[in-house]
Amino acid sequence: MIGSRKLYVKSFGCQMNVYDSQRMADTLAPEGYVETTAPEDADLIILNTCHIREKAAEKVYSELGRMRGLKETAAADGRNLLIGVAGCVAQAEGDEIIRRAPAVDIVVGSQNYHRLPQLIARAEREGRVVDTEFPIDDKFDHLAAPSRAATRARGVTAFVTVQEGCDKFCSFCVVPYTRGAETSRPVDKIVAEVERLADAGVREITLIGQNVNAYHGKGADGRTWPLSRLLERLARAAGIERLRYTTSHPLDMGDDLIAAHRDLPALMPQLHLPVQSGSDRILAAMNRRHTRADYVGVVSRLRKARPDMALTSDFIVGFPGETEDDFAATLSLVDEIGYAGAFSFKYSPRPGTPGAEMDDQPDEAKKSDRLQHLQQVIDRNQATFNRGCLGRILSVLFERPGRHRGQIVGRSPYLQPVQIEAPLALIGEIGAVTIMEIASNSLFGALAQEPALAAAGA
Numbered sequence: 001m002i003g004s005r006k007l008y009v010k011s012f013g014c015q016m017n018v019y020d021s022q023r024m025a026d027t028l029a030p031e032g033y034v035e036t037t038a039p040e041d042a043d044l045i046i047l048n049t050c051h052i053r054e055k056a057a058e059k060v061y062s063e064l065g066r067m068r069g070l071k072e073t074a075a076a077d078g079r080n081l082l083i084g085v086a087g088c089v090a091q092a093e094g095d096e097i098i099r100r101a102p103a104v105d106i107v108v109g110s111q112n113y114h115r116l117p118q119l120i121a122r123a124e125r126e127g128r129v130v131d132t133e134f135p136i137d138d139k140f141d142h143l144a145a146p147s148r149a150a151t152r153a154r155g156v157t158a159f160v161t162v163q164e165g166c167d168k169f170c171s172f173c174v175v176p177y178t179r180g181a182e183t184s185r186p187v188d189k190i191v192a193e194v195e196r197l198a199d200a201g202v203r204e205i206t207l208i209g210q211n212v213n214a215y216h217g218k219g220a221d222g223r224t225w226p227l228s229r230l231l232e233r234l235a236r237a238a239g240i241e242r243l244r245y246t247t248s249h250p251l252d253m254g255d256d257l258i259a260a261h262r263d264l265p266a267l268m269p270q271l272h273l274p275v276q277s278g279s280d281r282i283l284a285a286m287n288r289r290h291t292r293a294d295y296v297g298v299v300s301r302l303r304k305a306r307p308d309m310a311l312t313s314d315f316i317v318g319f320p321g322e323t324e325d326d327f328a329a330t331l332s333l334v335d336e337i338g339y340a341g342a343f344s345f346k347y348s349p350r351p352g353t354p355g356a357e358m359d360d361q362p363d364e365a366k367k368s369d370r371l372q373h374l375q376q377v378i379d380r381n382q383a384t385f386n387r388g389c390l391g392r393i394l395s396v397l398f399e400r401p402g403r404h405r406g407q408i409v410g411r412s413p414y415l416q417p418v419q420i421e422a423p424l425a426l427i428g429e430i431g432a433v434t435i436m437e438i439a440s441n442s443l444f445g446a447l448a449q450e451p452a453l454a455a456a457g458a
């Protein structure tokens, strides 16, 4: 322990980055770093970056300009503020970051952040360091576990990374290049992490991975376990009431995983299943390796297994070559599936991906029009789904205090936020809530029956 120093981590992008940021904080806690929410107080700032969205690298550089000001102010106060860049932009840009932003002391790739203590020591001793090699050692074996208090402070739901990387090579996506090939964590490591989280009061686990349903981890029996078997094992972990997983590829929705939605009560009836387009022509150009009919077939098998399954998705509009007919096919797919929600984005070329080399990139105005139209259709679907919950009694895991006094907020099985008037003591409990009102995609209700409070000390 080297005395108390303050750490500020800013996460961009997906849940995997949120999880990685927490693990960075856990890794640095034994070194005396305590997290702060105020960057101006920090001794170490880490930007955990994402490369998915448009101009991701440019946004990081502009944020680094602001950080340089903080570094200068700290130096004037006699403090040495270290600045680190982690995550996918760090992985993709490497040395270029130091060249363009000399205030940066540490550049660390997605597979290397377990080495942060050594990288910080090197940066303090020798100056700037860059570590973006894909190492042979598994970072998960070297990461410190969070303390029970740190886990409790993060709430009653938690993400657990079980898989990283992707072998699918969709033609618009940088993930296979920034996160590398698919790898899966061994079952026993995941079970141990989930049991530790449960022991600290976590009730809901979301297993995460860039292509999580391609999970193929080694079990204690020496065999390769698919995600369905891992879920079945985790459903038996004491204290874990709810399981989810994200993000999935339609091709990897095997019969065993679909059956798990029928057979495991802990597995929530909600799935984020990106499709990106409703047009077979565009799906082929995107190298998605499935057709619209394949996708619809997966959804119909899922709904046969679990009729109340809530589906969400991702869509890209304006992919190279997308015609009005292709776009109309996307709109019709949204209505055919009846989504509970979806993310939609305008296509923007990522350097180094096949999509960036394609001709016939639609113009910006057309992309904007299509995006707006698609979002209206998605919103209408979401409103219909939410209206279907009115008057129903849903089980809700209460997660945190609401914005108003006397209010607490939880999540339904379908991942909708649900607000009720109830005491804070119910946080961490699952209660039956009658849904009485819907506003801005939040559900409002009242306890249908009091949940039994967990035994003291649980």
Ligand code: SF4
Residues within 6 Å of the ligand: 166, 167, 168, 169, 170, 173, 174, 175, 176, 210, 211, 249
């Ligand atoms: S499956 Fe997902 S992560 Fe993999 S290349 Fe396609 S979009 Fe990217």
